[in-house]
Amino acid sequence: MDIGLSETQQLIRNSAREFLEENCDTQYVRAMEEDEVGHTDELWNQLAELGWLGLTVPEEYGGAGMTFSELAILLEETGAAMLPGPFFSTAVIGAEALKLAGSDDQKSDLLAKLADGKLKTALAFHESGAAWSAESVSEMTATETEDGWILNGEKRFVQDGAAADMLIVAARTGEEAEHGLTLFLVETDNANVDSRELKTTSSDRMSVMSFGEVSVPKASVLGEVNGGWQILEKLFQYGAAGKCAEMAGAGQKMLDTTVDYVQNRVQFGRSIGSFQAIQHHAADMAIEVQAGRQLARQAAWFLGEGLDATRQVALAKAYLSEAYPRICATAHQCHGAIGYTHEYDLHLWTRRATGQRLAFGDTKQHQGTLTESAGL
Amino acid sequence: MRYAFTPEEEEFRAEVRDWLKEQLPDDWNGIDEDSLEGWNMSRLMRAKLADKGWLTLAWPTEYGGQGASFMKQVVFNEEMSFARCPGIDGSAIKMLGPTLMIHGSEEQRRTLLPPVARGEVEWCQGYSEPDSGSDLASLQLRVDETDDGWVVNGSKIWTSMAHRADWIFFLGRTNQNAAKHRGISFFVADMRTPGIEVRPIVNMAGSHHFNQTIFEDVHIPKDALVGERDRGWYIGATLLDFERSGVQYSANGRRILSELTDFAREQVGSDGRPMSEDPQVRKQFAELDVDIECARLVAYEVAWMQSVGQVPNKESSASKILGTQLMQKLARFGTELGGMYGMLGPGSEYAPIDGKYPKMQLTSVSSTIAAGTTEINKGIIASRGLGLPRG
Numbered sequence: 001m002d003i004g005l006s007e008t009q010q011l012i013r014n015s016a017r018e019f020l021e022e023n024c025d026t027q028y029v030r031a032m033e034e035d036e037v038g039h040t041d042e043l044w045n046q047l048a049e050l051g052w053l054g055l056t057v058p059e060e061y062g063g064a065g066m067t068f069s070e071l072a073i074l075l076e077e078t079g080a081a082m083l084p085g086p087f088f089s090t091a092v093i094g095a096e097a098l099k100l101a102g103s104d105d106q107k108s109d110l111l112a113k114l115a116d117g118k119l120k121t122a123l124a125f126h127e128s129g130a131a132w133s134a135e136s137v138s139e140m141t142a143t144e145t146e147d148g149w150i151l152n153g154e155k156r157f158v159q160d161g162a163a164a165d166m167l168i169v170a171a172r173t174g175e176e177a178e179h180g181l182t183l184f185l186v187e188t189d190n191a192n193v194d195s196r197e198l199k200t201t202s203s204d205r206m207s208v209m210s211f212g213e214v215s216v217p218k219a220s221v222l223g224e225v226n227g228g229w230q231i232l233e234k235l236f237q238y239g240a241a242g243k244c245a246e247m248a249g250a251g252q253k254m255l256d257t258t259v260d261y262v263q264n265r266v267q268f269g270r271s272i273g274s275f276q277a278i279q280h281h282a283a284d285m286a287i288e289v290q291a292g293r294q295l296a297r298q299a300a301w302f303l304g305e306g307l308d309a310t311r312q313v314a315l316a317k318a319y320l321s322e323a324y325p326r327i328c329a330t331a332h333q334c335h336g337a338i339g340y341t342h343e344y345d346l347h348l349w350t351r352r353a354t355g356q357r358l359a360f361g362d363t364k365q366h367q368g369t370l371t372e373s374a375g376l
Numbered sequence: 377m378r379y380a381f382t383p384e385e386e387e388f389r390a391e392v393r394d395w396l397k398e399q400l401p402d403d404w405n406g407i408d409e410d411s412l413e414g415w416n417m418s419r420l421m422r423a424k425l426a427d428k429g430w431l432t433l434a435w436p437t438e439y440g441g442q443g444a445s446f447m448k449q450v451v452f453n454e455e456m457s458f459a460r461c462p463g464i465d466g467s468a469i470k471m472l473g474p475t476l477m478i479h480g481s482e483e484q485r486r487t488l489l490p491p492v493a494r495g496e497v498e499w500c501q502g503y504s505e506p507d508s509g510s511d512l513a514s515l516q517l518r519v520d521e522t523d524d525g526w527v528v529n530g531s532k533i534w535t536s537m538a539h540r541a542d543w544i545f546f547l548g549r550t551n552q553n554a555a556k557h558r559g560i561s562f563f564v565a566d567m568r569t570p571g572i573e574v575r576p577i578v579n580m581a582g583s584h585h586f587n588q589t590i591f592e593d594v595h596i597p598k599d600a601l602v603g604e605r606d607r608g609w610y611i612g613a614t615l616l617d618f619e620r621s622g623v624q625y626s627a628n629g630r631r632i633l634s635e636l637t638d639f640a641r642e643q644v645g646s647d648g649r650p651m652s653e654d655p656q657v658r659k660q661f662a663e664l665d666v667d668i669e670c671a672r673l674v675a676y677e678v679a680w681m682q683s684v685g686q687v688p689n690k691e692s693s694a695s696k697i698l699g700t701q702l703m704q705k706l707a708r709f710g711t712e713l714g715g716m717y718g719m720l721g722p723g724s725e726y727a728p729i730d731g732k733y734p735k736m737q738l739t740s741v742s743s744t745i746a747a748g749t750t751e752i753n754k755g756i757i758a759s760r761g762l763g764l765p766r767g
Binding site for chain 1: 377378379380381385447450633637640641652658659661662663665666669670673674676677679680681684690691693694697698751753754755757758759761762763764765766767
């Protein structure tokens with residue numbers, strides 16, 4: 001049991017914090033919310049130069065070859081800074097999907113581009129059912145032709161779909177729920193792929209993507225035909241653990257912001273941070289941040305070591321999906337009226353909490369995994 | 377970063393588990409340590425643990441321990457707790473021992489520690505007083521210096537196990553004029569010393585665990601003082617940090633959840649189906665599963681900090697809060713699972729799991745109060761951990 005960060009991990013954390021403070025302050029985050037694209041090429045290229053995009057991409061494909069533990073430490077910081085753009089969709093989802101299931105050709109071509117900042121990816125999974133289950137993919141079809149596949153249907157909640165160069169699309173290719181899904185790599189510049197933005201309260205860039213007779217070559221299949229769900233199950237674990245890392249980092253940021261505010265805010269002639277009612281709120285936040293961070297890091301470590309992380313991921317996501325929104329709510333309560341204003345930054349985190357708690361399974365779903373794993 | 381024990385630690389875990397299985401009776405399911413039967417079992421296991429060299433596992437070898445690492449100690453405590461094995465005198469082993477090793481004289485260490493390591497003595501702790509609970513530094517028990525020692529007058533309360541203890545360590549006021557934290561000293565006394573009277577306090581669960589311990593002109597020798605005179609508050613504070621790693625809560629919680637899982641599978645609910653199929657019950661199981669994991673990892677963090685030479689304070693407060701709240705939640709859940717039968721206590725006809733959980737509901741009321749209330753611990757997190765100003 002070694003709860004501490006390695007030297008490399010400390011270095012990643014410190015340099016990430018420094019870089020994000022300088023290049024990704026809340027003014028930038030606000031500007032990107034209003035921006036049509038949602039991120040700047042300049043910052044994206046810097047992420048590539050820093051090696052963040054290919055952090056877990058093997059060195060033979062031009063990445064840094066680190067484990068998911070290191071990526072999770074980085075995600076704590078990007079979560080705290082609310083880094084705009086398809087970083088999560090690319091460096092977590094895209095990279096892990098290609099590592100899990102990519103052919104040699106796909107890996108050497110796409111992972112190298114991804115690490116280099118030349119390939120942004122997004123996951124197109126949900127349909128009208130919008131559940132994280134194999135059954136809920138029923139409308140999007142892929143029909144085999146002589147030289148490839150034809151895709152038809154509509155995908156919802158495609159995070160970063162508009163910014164992505166390539167989508168990882170789950171389509172139904174067989175009748176059996178968990179053995180009838182196939183993943184396809186589809187370039188977004190295809191004329192038959194359309195996208196429109198969903199207006200979330202989180203400004204988190206969700207799109208509806210429609211596919212009308214989109215034809216793709218045989219080589220665009222990721223993994224085995226009808227073997228998509230098995231890849232996705234694993235991929236969702238990385239996604240859930242990654243979101244937990246983001247929420248753990250953002251939770252610490254909420255706590256720091258709140259402590260800073262209540263120390264300086266004076267009412268009744270005293271700093272309000274000297275009142276027990278406020279101190280107990282702050283202590284509650286600190287306990288939840290501490291527990292959440294440990295759960296998130298444990299899940300990431302299990303994944304990074306290649307161990308079965310089913311329980312560890314479910315424990316972390318079941319907890320943080322409840323605890324992090326509660327941390328945000330307590331932060332607001334401690335801030336009083338000022339925290340309710342658009343001008344004050346607090347809502348930037350609070351609004352994102354909704355998307356984070358739902359992504360890759362909410363509390364209820366992960367509680368279900370836990371009771372099943374306990375044999376109930 | 378490594379969220380796993382080493383192979384050596386896992387090997388040790390298996391060794392402890394197997395040994396406990398051998399030593400404890402078949403179908404052992406724990407015992408009420410406050411009962412006479414429990415006390416006898418506790419002494420029996422204490423002797424066995426001492427023979428095995430595990431009673432004071434973490435102590436240095438020179439004091440009869442094995443100098444085990446913090447993590448090995450964590451593994452041991454988890455297994456003891458999971459096995460519901462009695463016998464550990466926490467106040468002597470986890471509190472007095474480390475305190476004497478840091479602040480005691482060589483003579484005190486040589487005479488007082490080996491009997492603890494051999495499992496021969498029971499210690500109790502005299503901190504709280506009738507008028508000094510959370511505001512411990514306001515304590516009034518008076519200790520005056522005499523030509524050949526000290527004379528003690530006053531009263532201690534909530535002295536767990538004082539009625540069975542051979543020795544007591546306590547805080548007393550040695551300076552009436554100094555600021556309240558700076559007039560306190562740390563002492564040890566033989567419980568057979570004339571003038572010490574132990575009055576039982578029966579708790580709401582009907583058990584005799586607490587006492588009021590009265591000191592009336594109690595003469596104790598010069599060397600009863602531990603560390604420097606008037607520095608006892610700081611010596612006592614070191615010791616509280618030892619008490620709060622709290623890994624036993626989650627290990628106990630795991631055992632309880634597994635016991636309740638078996639129960640819920642067999643117990644039929646009002647709809648005629650096993651309780652384990654009730655969606656609300658399943659949700660509560662999952663919540664407790666998560667709560668246990670939170671308590672476990674936060675306790676590991678405390679132990680890890682100790683293992684690398686850091687002094688946990690807000691971390692141990694968090695661990696204590698999470699662990700004790702967990703105990704109360706488990707007790708409520710275990711009681712509710714029994715439906716109407718949940719009101720039946722130990723020894724009652726029809727009582728599920730021998731009425732353990734309604735009884736635990738009562739005993740666990742003290743968990744969020746004893747050894748630093750939840751509120752005091754939140755105050756520690758806020759002031760020492762987060763740097764918020766004192767109110």
